[in-house]
Amino acid sequence: MRKTILLFFLTFLPVDGFCFFFGRGADRTPEMFEAMRSDFEKGDCASVVEKAGSFLNERPSSVLKETVFQYMGRCYEREGLADRAISLYQLASGLYPGNYFFAARLAEIYLDAGFYENSITLFTKIISVRPGDLEANLGLARAYARLGFLSRAKKYYSRAVALTDFGDLAALREYASLMIKKRDWPEASMLAEKGRNAEPSDAFWPRTLAQVWAGKGDYEQALAYMNSAVKFSPKSRPLALERALYLVLSGNTGSAVIGADEALAKSPSDPLAALIKAMALFKEGEIDKARSYFESAVRDGEPFTAKIAGAFLKITGAKR
Amino acid sequence: MRFSLLILFFCAALAPMPGSVFAGDTAAAVSPSDDDILRGALWTRLVLSKPPNRPTVGLALSGGGARGFAHAGVLEALEYAGFPIDMVSGTSMGAVVGSLYAKGVSVEDIWKFGVDAAQHEVARDFKAVRLLKLLRADKLITPTYIERFIDSHLGKLSFEKLKLPFACVAMDFRTGEKIIFTEGELASAVRASVNLPGIFAPVQYRHRYLVDGGVVDFIPIDAARGLGADWVLASVTESLPGEMPENVLLSLLQVIDIRGSMLASNSEKDADFLIKPVVADIQVADFEKCAQAGDAGVVEASKRLEKAEESLLVSSIPLLFTKP
Numbered sequence: 001m002r003k004t005i006l007l008f009f010l011t012f013l014p015v016d017g018f019c020f021f022f023g024r025g026a027d028r029t030p031e032m033f034e035a036m037r038s039d040f041e042k043g044d045c046a047s048v049v050e051k052a053g054s055f056l057n058e059r060p061s062s063v064l065k066e067t068v069f070q071y072m073g074r075c076y077e078r079e080g081l082a083d084r085a086i087s088l089y090q091l092a093s094g095l096y097p098g099n100y101f102f103a104a105r106l107a108e109i110y111l112d113a114g115f116y117e118n119s120i121t122l123f124t125k126i127i128s129v130r131p132g133d134l135e136a137n138l139g140l141a142r143a144y145a146r147l148g149f150l151s152r153a154k155k156y157y158s159r160a161v162a163l164t165d166f167g168d169l170a171a172l173r174e175y176a177s178l179m180i181k182k183r184d185w186p187e188a189s190m191l192a193e194k195g196r197n198a199e200p201s202d203a204f205w206p207r208t209l210a211q212v213w214a215g216k217g218d219y220e221q222a223l224a225y226m227n228s229a230v231k232f233s234p235k236s237r238p239l240a241l242e243r244a245l246y247l248v249l250s251g252n253t254g255s256a257v258i259g260a261d262e263a264l265a266k267s268p269s270d271p272l273a274a275l276i277k278a279m280a281l282f283k284e285g286e287i288d289k290a291r292s293y294f295e296s297a298v299r300d301g302e303p304f305t306a307k308i309a310g311a312f313l314k315i316t317g318a319k320r
Numbered sequence: 321m322r323f324s325l326l327i328l329f330f331c332a333a334l335a336p337m338p339g340s341v342f343a344g345d346t347a348a349a350v351s352p353s354d355d356d357i358l359r360g361a362l363w364t365r366l367v368l369s370k371p372p373n374r375p376t377v378g379l380a381l382s383g384g385g386a387r388g389f390a391h392a393g394v395l396e397a398l399e400y401a402g403f404p405i406d407m408v409s410g411t412s413m414g415a416v417v418g419s420l421y422a423k424g425v426s427v428e429d430i431w432k433f434g435v436d437a438a439q440h441e442v443a444r445d446f447k448a449v450r451l452l453k454l455l456r457a458d459k460l461i462t463p464t465y466i467e468r469f470i471d472s473h474l475g476k477l478s479f480e481k482l483k484l485p486f487a488c489v490a491m492d493f494r495t496g497e498k499i500i501f502t503e504g505e506l507a508s509a510v511r512a513s514v515n516l517p518g519i520f521a522p523v524q525y526r527h528r529y530l531v532d533g534g535v536v537d538f539i540p541i542d543a544a545r546g547l548g549a550d551w552v553l554a555s556v557t558e559s560l561p562g563e564m565p566e567n568v569l570l571s572l573l574q575v576i577d578i579r580g581s582m583l584a585s586n587s588e589k590d591a592d593f594l595i596k597p598v599v600a601d602i603q604v605a606d607f608e609k610c611a612q613a614g615d616a617g618v619v620e621a622s623k624r625l626e627k628a629e630e631s632l633l634v635s636s637i638p639l640l641f642t643k644p
Binding site for chain 2: 147148149150151181182183211214215217238241242245246249271272275279282283301302303304305307308311312315
């Protein structure tokens with residue numbers, strides 16, 4: 001009799017109650033997961049995030065949940081919800097310590113947000129387990145570089161570019177620029193040659209080599225590379241004026257004036273061109289002619305350009 | 321009419337900015353600002369120049385105990401930039417770091433001294449001091465480990481044998497006079513500069529009883545000018561005592577530190593450029609944290625480097641443009 005009553009009771013038990021007593025019904029999670037994967041691949045992050053709640057309530061398998069956490073995290077990032085992404089990645093890192101995707105994304109977010117020390121801790125942890133992880137090596141290099149630890153940054157940039165056999169040209173540029181900043185001429189030169197071989201008509205690489213030679217004090221070589229850079233980017237104002245600056249600094253004031261005049265013909269109030277022309281005239285002893293160009297640079301120049309022009313003006317005033 | 325204006329505005333927005341990016345590049349290139357181009361080119365020139373084609377540059381390093389190791393980090397950042405340093409002055413820990421640098425010890429090796437500070441047992445001289453011990457002994461103690469460190473690294477050197485002109489500051493315990501050392505035996509002078517009054521016995525040198533210079537001149541900017549510096553960059557380790565000191569020595573250190581900070585706030589304005597590493601959370605005797613202080617030095621100096629370069633460049637006009 002008691003068995004009959006129990007059977008009767010169970011027959012009319014609501015579904016949730018049934019699951020409570022006897023476990024889940026048909027597993028809907030693979031189907032839900034497929035839908036979320038499809039949404040994620042289509043870039044429909046709103047739908048991924050919307051479905052995630054009910055998916056997780058279905059108590060999916062650990063493997064599916066791990067992947068969905070990845071989708072959710074990337075979606076939060078795409079939607080600019082960094083705080084939610086951080087919370088999710090922190091949770092997922094704890095649940096899946098062997099999956100370095102979460103730690104890597106967390107480290108990237110910290111890096112972008114300027115929390116360099118936090119990102120260094122995470123990238124270092126990843127590299128200790130996976131020394132060949134390209135993104136982690138690059139991330140660690142960037143974090144060190146932004147804090148000013150250029151030697152430490154060099155170690156990881158070096159490893160990152162080697163991992164791609166110098167094929168990641170964006171990373172190669174970053175690394176070369178860092179070596180210019182560190183005044184590591186041999187390394188910068190080697191990287192610039194690699195870059196030039198890969199992109200023979202790109203102005204970036206001869207400009208880098210020009211900076212290397214100027215750093216060594218050889219303006220003749222520097223100008224040869226700068227000419228080549230200008231040839232590849234003939235419309236570039238910054239390159240033309242950097243070349244004109246090298247001309248002034250190498251004592252070739254006549255050519256510097258010609259270079260500055262070309263820029264001034266296009267834009268008569270160009271402050272850097274005005275300063276370069278003024279410095280060239282100053283060097284030639286044409287103090288009075290230089291004054292109006294210094295004044296123009298003080299008036300229209302960026303802060304440092306204006307300060308340098310101002311310092312010259314003081315001198316030219318005294319020499320008058 | 322409004323539609324035409326809109327079209328015009330749209331076209332203008334699409335048109336390439338004159339000289340924005342290296343036009344014609346296949347890959348995106350970072351567009352440097354005018355200031356970046358000018359600073360880069362002039363700085364390269366300045367680094368290669370020698371006085372009188374640029375001002376003589378002095379580096380003044382403050383005291384600060386273990387915090388003073390931040391100076392090693394500042395030196396590292398300056399070295400990356402090729403920042404010229406023609407003379408060095410230091411007080412207390414600044415005298416230790418400065419003398420090693422003036423001797424020609426590489427920044428990398430100076431770092432190693434800091435990282436190994438615990439092994440050098442320098443901290444022992446500070447942390448082992450207890451009031452009872454002092455009272456029982458009824459005399460001031462000798463900082464054995466500090467002496468050993470200075471003797472082993474500066475040995476029998478004289479100021480005259482250093483690669484860069486160097487000055488360090490101490491105080492005459494009897495008269496309160498500030499003593500600036502620029503010649504003679506180096507180790508005694510540095511030892512005097514780092515010698516805490518009231519705990520460590522005064523260093524007897526040239527008929528004087530000498531103690532830590534931080535009490536009278538926390539940032540030796542005058543000393544650097546005395547060596548002939550036209551332009552002085554000062555590295556100052558700020559104090560912000562928040563914890564109660566553990567023992568009599570640390571109490572005294574804190575008093576000296578507070579006094580040093582007061583002196584620093586007065587003398588900072590005499591520097592041409594200041595770098596203040598953020599090391600307030602490191603205690604004066606935390607020699608285990610030297611590496612942390614050094615890191616703080618790198619970070620702060622790197623942040624301020626462009627401004628420091630600009631300041632020196634402006635001061636170098638027109639020397640940079642005159643014939644050698």
